[in-house]
Amino acid sequence: MERRGASVCSAYALTVMSRSEAITKWWNQGRNRVLLFQVLLILGTVLFFFLIGANALSNLEKQGITSGFSFLSQKAGFGIIQTLISYDESSTYGRTFLVGLLNTILISVLGIICATVLGFLVGIARLSTNWLIAKLAAIYIEIFRNLPLLLQVFFWYFAVLRSLPLPRNSLQMGDWFFLNIRGIYIPRPVPEQGFVLLGIIFLLSIAGVCALKIWARKHQEKTGIELPTLRTSLAIVIIPSTITWFATGGPLHWELSSLQGFNFKGGLTVIPELAALLLALTVYTSSLIAEIVRSGILSVNHAQTEAARALGLPQRKILRLVIIPQALRVMIPQMTSQYLNLVKNSSLATAIGYPDLVSVFAGTSLNQTGQAIEIIAMTMAVYLTINLTISWLMNRYNARTLLQEQ
Amino acid sequence: MTRAHTPHSDLPPPLTSVGVVGWLRRNLFSTPLNTLFTLGAFYLLYRLMPPMVNWALLDADWTGTGREACSGDGACWVFVRLRFIHFMVGFYPEDQLWRPVAAFGMAGLLLLYLLLNGLPYKGWVAGFTLLGSPFIAFFLFYGGLFGLPVVETHQWGGLMLTLILSTVGMLLALPFGTLLALGRRSSMPVARTLSVVFIELWRGVPLITVLFMSSVLLPLFMPDGIRLDKLLRALIGISLFQSAYMAEVIRSGLQAVPKGQYEAADALGLSYWKAMLLIVLPQAFKTVIPGIVNTFIELFKDTTLVLIIGLFDLLATVQGSFTDSKWLGFTAEGYIFAGLIYWLFCFSMSRYSHHLEKKLHTGY
Numbered sequence: 001m002e003r004r005g006a007s008v009c010s011a012y013a014l015t016v017m018s019r020s021e022a023i024t025k026w027w028n029q030g031r032n033r034v035l036l037f038q039v040l041l042i043l044g045t046v047l048f049f050f051l052i053g054a055n056a057l058s059n060l061e062k063q064g065i066t067s068g069f070s071f072l073s074q075k076a077g078f079g080i081i082q083t084l085i086s087y088d089e090s091s092t093y094g095r096t097f098l099v100g101l102l103n104t105i106l107i108s109v110l111g112i113i114c115a116t117v118l119g120f121l122v123g124i125a126r127l128s129t130n131w132l133i134a135k136l137a138a139i140y141i142e143i144f145r146n147l148p149l150l151l152q153v154f155f156w157y158f159a160v161l162r163s164l165p166l167p168r169n170s171l172q173m174g175d176w177f178f179l180n181i182r183g184i185y186i187p188r189p190v191p192e193q194g195f196v197l198l199g200i201i202f203l204l205s206i207a208g209v210c211a212l213k214i215w216a217r218k219h220q221e222k223t224g225i226e227l228p229t230l231r232t233s234l235a236i237v238i239i240p241s242t243i244t245w246f247a248t249g250g251p252l253h254w255e256l257s258s259l260q261g262f263n264f265k266g267g268l269t270v271i272p273e274l275a276a277l278l279l280a281l282t283v284y285t286s287s288l289i290a291e292i293v294r295s296g297i298l299s300v301n302h303a304q305t306e307a308a309r310a311l312g313l314p315q316r317k318i319l320r321l322v323i324i325p326q327a328l329r330v331m332i333p334q335m336t337s338q339y340l341n342l343v344k345n346s347s348l349a350t351a352i353g354y355p356d357l358v359s360v361f362a363g364t365s366l367n368q369t370g371q372a373i374e375i376i377a378m379t380m381a382v383y384l385t386i387n388l389t390i391s392w393l394m395n396r397y398n399a400r401t402l403l404q405e406q
Numbered sequence: 407m408t409r410a411h412t413p414h415s416d417l418p419p420p421l422t423s424v425g426v427v428g429w430l431r432r433n434l435f436s437t438p439l440n441t442l443f444t445l446g447a448f449y450l451l452y453r454l455m456p457p458m459v460n461w462a463l464l465d466a467d468w469t470g471t472g473r474e475a476c477s478g479d480g481a482c483w484v485f486v487r488l489r490f491i492h493f494m495v496g497f498y499p500e501d502q503l504w505r506p507v508a509a510f511g512m513a514g515l516l517l518l519y520l521l522l523n524g525l526p527y528k529g530w531v532a533g534f535t536l537l538g539s540p541f542i543a544f545f546l547f548y549g550g551l552f553g554l555p556v557v558e559t560h561q562w563g564g565l566m567l568t569l570i571l572s573t574v575g576m577l578l579a580l581p582f583g584t585l586l587a588l589g590r591r592s593s594m595p596v597a598r599t600l601s602v603v604f605i606e607l608w609r610g611v612p613l614i615t616v617l618f619m620s621s622v623l624l625p626l627f628m629p630d631g632i633r634l635d636k637l638l639r640a641l642i643g644i645s646l647f648q649s650a651y652m653a654e655v656i657r658s659g660l661q662a663v664p665k666g667q668y669e670a671a672d673a674l675g676l677s678y679w680k681a682m683l684l685i686v687l688p689q690a691f692k693t694v695i696p697g698i699v700n701t702f703i704e705l706f707k708d709t710t711l712v713l714i715i716g717l718f719d720l721l722a723t724v725q726g727s728f729t730d731s732k733w734l735g736f737t738a739e740g741y742i743f744a745g746l747i748y749w750l751f752c753f754s755m756s757r758y759s760h761h762l763e764k765k766l767h768t769g770y
Binding site (some may be wrong): 009034035038041044045051052055056058059060087128129130131132133136143145146148149150151154155158162177291340342346348350351358362366371373379380383387388389 | 433434436440442444448517553565593594595596597600607610611612613614615618619622623625626627628629630686707710711712713721723728737738741744745748749753756
């Protein structure tokens with residue numbers, strides 16, 4: 001009965017619709033309209049790109065600039081203050097691009113590590129039962145996340161690092177660590193003969209620990225008995241490596257920096273541009289990460305802690321097995337966007353002259369060659385690629401932490 | 407023989423668990439580790455605070471008309487005081503200062519009217535603030551009408567430029583971002599793809615490259631004879647960039663509108679645009695107002711980057727004043743002053759967004 005009613009209804013609806021469709025113009029009919037709109041959208045986009053492309057070609061021709069990527073093999077002819085691969089003034093623009101790219105990756109990786117560590121510490125401090133610590137953490141967060149990053153970069157670079165003493169009066173800690181207006185000087189590790197052997201032994205013992213952990217987990221799944229693996233693992237990592245260290249006679253020594261003439265020679269130098277940018281990125285991003293950490297931990301229902309305590313788990317395990325896995329679920333997507341922002345923000349390097357991709361390629365190289373379209377497109381493509389890679393990695397990690405619901 | 411039980415009157419709580427002592431024990435010295443942290447924090451404060459207060463307030467110089475007024479021990483705020491107008495409006499002619507003051511006064515009064523509770527005609531005032539006041543403000547800044555002399559955009563600067571860049575970027579990003587968000591959730595594959603590509607492209611690259619693009623590439627893309635003003639180019643770049651972020655905020659609002667609301671709009675026979683404008687978007691906007699305020703804060707901080715393409719916003723003006731040979735060596739004062747202004751704007755906006763979040767959190 002009901003079914004019949006429904007079919008009568010729909011038949012009625014159909015007649016009404018067909019009658020009204022016959023009356024309305026064809027472009028007002030749902031499907032046609034959608035089609036028309038999309039065709040117009042495509043035509044508009046194509047026309048837009050055609051117009052700006054034609055304008056760009058005629059403008060470039062007038063300025064006498066040939067388009068294409070052949071400039072990448074031309075000689076660049078300028079020096080760069082920090083290069084991770086060999087580079088000099090006779091290198092090509094292609095090489096400049098690589099140097100800038102590596103410097104961008106260096107500052108991004110360092111920044112992500114430092115900001116995550118500091119952010120976690122501040123976020124946990126913000127939740128501390130110690131009133132003073134919690135308030136100090138809150139002040140830290142409120143100050144640094146409400147100041148423009150560029151202002152912070154300038155502050156560290158021009159107001160703090162520029163007011164350091166000259167090399168002759170460096171601040172120093174023993175003979176290992178010097179700080180002056182030219183940068184930070186730290187010892188450089190120099191591997192000697194036998195270092196490769198030490199490395200192999202170390203990696204093998206790490207593999208051994210992993211095997212032990214897997215075996216212990218299988219054992220626990222089978223029998224329910226939890227084996228204490230911490231001490232055994234420590235022994236596996238430390239003992240063979242220590243024996244090899246002494247057997248090969250300590251195959252690593254530290255090259256110290258020392259003042260020769262007006263400047264320091266030897267050792268590793270952290271240029272002030274890198275130090276200022278890293279400081280600013282770390283402090284700024286950590287204040288944002290701290291809030292993410294706090295919201296993640298607070299999002300875990302308090303009953304979870306109580307239930308875990310009722311099961312008799314010790315505090316350490318409650319944190320590791322109950323709270324952190326659930327907090328991570330809330331934190332990871334937000335952390336991902338902070339990491340992406342950090343990579344993008346590393347381009348502020350150009351304001352103080354740290355030689356990152358934007359500074360040496362979209363800055364100096366663009367000014368010298370005038371290949372604006374190619375260079376800007378390449379720079380944007382690099383950031384898009386880095387960011388897509390990070391979000392892909394983080395999404396995979398995120399998928400592993402997601403709640404497995406039935 | 408039984409003795410009558412006389413209950414002892416309640417003892418007061420132990421002195422060590424109430425009052426100041428109790429608070430200290432609970433909040434600062436509850437465990438040995440906490441005690442250690444507290445003492446460490448106190449030591450840090452002791453080492454940092456007195457020198458900072460001395461430098462910034464007690465030993466500082468406040469009055470004077472030139473470099474001689476700086477005695478050298480503490481901060482020299484004379485530098486900031488003498489350059490205050492320059493920091494606020496850049497190279498805007500001094501005899502025309504009333505114009506930016508009037509424009510910002512108008513904007514301030516309108517905002518105040520909108521923020522206060524329980525005033526009538528808020529809808530009309532909001533409409534005027536969004537659609538009418540920007541044009542009035544533009545003619546006040548630029549001039550050319552009613553006998554006001556023209557002030558070219560390269561003379562605009564300081565905090566005034568920072569505010570112009572961020573509010574115009576925001577006002578343009580709102581409608582454009584809404585269109586993109588609707589496009590991203592549309593059932594039309596072409597519109598959806600174009601929106602996704604647009605949003606992800608701008609969100610994936612740094613603002614600096616967008617600004618470089620707008621300052622270097624836009625002139626190339628223009629037909630012969632059309633020259634875009636530098637400020638206008640920066641505004642186009644910022645608006646494109648901001649629209650992509652705004653689109654994602656609004657999309658999250660659209661997703662939060664229950665499916666039943668879309669269905670109800672369909673059942674009423676409303677067209678797509680009527681359903682969106684009258685039913686879906688108002689609800690979506692209401693849920694994401696805090697998110698919109700947050701992207702505005704981000705934009706406000708990000709406008710500092712225009713100094714890289716040679717526009718003189720607040721930070722660039724302050725930075726530029728350090729090169730004045732009469733006033734070398736006052737970087738710290740300048741940065742602290744600029745930082746204070748940025749901080750006050752951002753902090754009050756973030757407080758306001760918190761307040762909205764609480765106010766709009768109705769039900770469950």
